[in-house]
């Protein structure tokens with residue numbers, strides 16, 4: 599086993615065993631892995647099976663049932679636009695149109711240059727700040743199409759997306 603694979607397995611095990619809930623299931627474990635590394639590799643399915651005393655087939659069954667799991671690593675940056683009711687009503691369609699147009703996508707997926715993964719989200723948990731988008735897990739609230747486009751263009755130009763204005767855990771704007 600290479601060091602890289604060993605490190606991946608260690609990270610996966612840590613994600614599975616650090617779940618806060620007392621009830622640990624294959625689904626909760628797969629979600630924990632996806633939260634930690636952004637996707638569910640074959641190694642994760644094997645580790646989840648081991649640690650939840652399930653079969654690999656059972657875990658694959660759960661993973662493949664839910665369309666939200668991805669099985670390949672995401673791009674360097676991830677952009678999500680919330681498509682929940684509040685965001686939809688308050689302007690998400692124009693934000694979405696601008697981003698998809700810039701990335702030359704018609705739906706979720708990887709931009710042609712491979713640098714950005716685009717995803718829909720059903721609620722980013724900051725409805726009071728709708729419409730909301732997320733850039734590498736930093737929430738941007740009350741976002742307008744032009745601003746969204748600026749952030750996405752910047753991701754292409756700069757390394758990292760650390761300097762975004764994001765919403766803190768209490769829904770207030772913060773400077774990152």
Ligand code: FES
Nearest residue numbers: 680682685722725
């Ligand atoms: S509906 Fe968009 S953050 Fe909740």
